Amino acid sequence: xxxxxxxxxxxxxxxxxxxxxxxxxxxxxxxxxxxxxxxxxxxxxxxxxxxxxxxxxxxxxxxxxxxxxxxxxxxxxxxxxxxxxxxxxxxxxxxxxxxxxxxxxxxxxxxxxxxxxxxxxxxxxxxxxxxxxxxxxxxxxxxxxxxxxxxxxxxxxxxxxxxxxxxxxxxxxxxxxxxxxxxxxxxxxxxxxxxxxxxxxxxxxxxxxxxxxxxxxxxxxxxxxxxxxxxxxxxxxxxxxxxxxxxxxxxxxxxxxxxxxxxxxxxxxxxxxxxxxxxxxxxxxxxxxxxxxxxxxxxxxxxxxxxxxxxxxxxxxxxx
Numbered sequence: 001x002x003x004x005x006x007x008x009x010x011x012x013x014x015x016x017x018x019x020x021x022x023x024x025x026x027x028x029x030x031x032x033x034x035x036x037x038x039x040x041x042x043x044x045x046x047x048x049x050x051x052x053x054x055x056x057x058x059x060x061x062x063x064x065x066x067x068x069x070x071x072x073x074x075x076x077x078x079x080x081x082x083x084x085x086x087x088x089x090x091x092x093x094x095x096x097x098x099x100x101x102x103x104x105x106x107x108x109x110x111x112x113x114x115x116x117x118x119x120x121x122x123x124x125x126x127x128x129x130x131x132x133x134x135x136x137x138x139x140x141x142x143x144x145x146x147x148x149x150x151x152x153x154x155x156x157x158x159x160x161x162x163x164x165x166x167x168x169x170x171x172x173x174x175x176x177x178x179x180x181x182x183x184x185x186x187x188x189x190x191x192x193x194x195x196x197x198x199x200x201x202x203x204x205x206x207x208x209x210x211x212x213x214x215x216x217x218x219x220x221x222x223x224x225x226x227x228x229x230x231x232x233x234x235x236x237x238x239x240x241x242x243x244x245x246x247x248x249x250x251x252x253x254x255x256x257x258x259x260x261x262x263x264x265x266x267x268x269x270x271x272x273x274x275x276x277x278x279x280x281x282x283x284x285x286x287x288x289x290x291x292x293x294x295x296x297x298x299x300x301x302x303x304x305x306x307x308x309x310x311x312x313x314x315x316x317x318x319x320x
Contacts, residue, residue, distance in 0.1 A: 002267035006231045007258060008042040008207070009035050010251055011282060012063075013082055015239030017047065017056050019286050025059045027285030029066045034281040035236065036068050036077060038274035040254075044101065044233075047082035048091040064095045071096055080141065084115060089129045098138055101177070102126040104168065105145040106160050109152040110181075114145070123167070130172035142173035143209065147193060148185030155184075158192045165197055165206075175205045177233065180220065183213025183249055187223035194227040203228035210252050212238060212292075217252035218260055225264070232257060237279040237290030253292025255279065 012032060016023055035043065045067060051058035060081070064070065069077040080099040081092040092100050104122050105111045111122040126142060133140045147161050165176045178193055190208070197206060208224045208231070210217040221232060234257040240250030255275050258268050276298060283290045291299070 002265055004230070005261050005266040005268055006042055007040070007254065007261070007268050007270060008044060008080070008231070008233045009040045009236060009254055010044040010209070010233045011035075011235040011237070011239045011254070013044045013047050013057070014233075015235040015250060015282075016286070017054050018241040019056055019288075021287050023056060023285050025062045025066065028059075028063050029068075031236070031278065031281050031285055032063075033068055034274075034278035038278050039268075039270040040275075041076060041269060042078045042080075044080045044082065047084070048088035048095075049082070049084050061091070061095055064097075082143075083129060085125050086128055086132065089132060093136060093138065099141070100129070100133060100138060101141040101143055102129050102173075103143045103145060104164060105150070105181075106156045106164060107146060107150040107153045110146050110150045113152065123164075126168065126173075127171045130168075134172045139174050140172065141175050141177055141207065142168040143177045143179050144168065145179045145181045147178045148180040148189050149182060151182045158189070161193050162196055166200075169201065169205060173205075175207050175231070177207040177209045179209040180211055180217075181209075183211035183217065185210070185220055186216055187219045190220045190223040191227060194224060194229060198228050203230060207231035207233065209233040211240070211249055212252045213249040218256060221252065221257060221260065230266075234258075236275070237282045237295060238292045239282055239286065239290055253295070255294040256292035259294045 012028060046060035046063050047057045048060050049057055067079060070079060078099060079097060080101055081097045082101045083089040083092050089100060104126050105114055108119045111117050111119045115122050130140050144164055146156055149155050168176050206229050208229055210220050233251055234254035235251035236254045238250040238253035258270050258272055258275060261268050276295060279291050279295050
């Protein structure tokens with residue numbers, strides 16, 4: 001029996017939040033449906049932030065109301081919402097979410113740009129949300145943004161990541177998402193970050209959220225697998241970026257991550273053929289060309305086969 005790996009699709013939230021063209025509620029729901037048909041069962045669907053801060057998330061309540069199999073049921077789809085503060089948490093709880101995510105960046109500058117709070121203030125807000133969630137029986141992920149580098153202050157010291165991860169777990173986070181928000185990391189950093197944390201807590205409380213700006217995300221994923229981590233985020237077609245992290249590209253493409261995991265003998269429960277189809281849906285609703293390396297390779301194969309099928313051979317006996 002193959003070992004399972006959890007892949008959380010973050011394209012609906014992290015992928016769409018920075019898109020230059022408005023994406024309709026219907027389009028978001030179409031993408032959610034395509035992902036679920038592919039076998040994706042863990043999705044970060046929305047963020048309950050102020051619409052002026054992230055206009056693409058202004059329809060969070062409407063999207064939630066239309067999500068397939070929201071609230072469980074036979075399909076058991078696990079939806080998550082990002083909440084920046086207690087007000088956002090209350091909106092997510094009222095909408096029916098049983099899993100939320102809070103955000104803490106590793107530096108003051110990143111927190112001020114992202115949340116308009118210092119790091120200490122942002123951590124206090126996370127603690128407030130986590131305490132309420134624990135009282136309500138709601139699962140909490142804590143994103144630790146800028147785990148490898150801050151877009152404003154540069155390289156992040158690994159000791160800061162260790163200290164903040166420990167504090168978040170102690171404060172009530174069910175899991176910590178080690179987040180290379182601008183795609184500046186490398187496999188050694190992941191080994192250095194995860195080694196002591198996994199030895200102290202086991203691998204279960206940790207998730208890797210990797211952007212692929214410098215093409216290192218899959219190598220860092222492998223380092224995470226070697227450290228024992230079995231929870232990873234990805235975004236369909238590599239969709240995404242961060243409005244508060246200049247230069248960040250999207251998360252590692254879901255199809256690339258799944259291809260890697262399946263090739264390594266892990267079970268994700270996701271069908272690559274249907275996932276490939278979902279990339280086209282993401283392109284349609286965002287009006288842009290998308291796709292990880294798996295998608296680009298597969299499209300090149302399709303073009304080659306089409307060209308071969310439509311190339312006319314000379315008729316027998318025709319003079320050359």
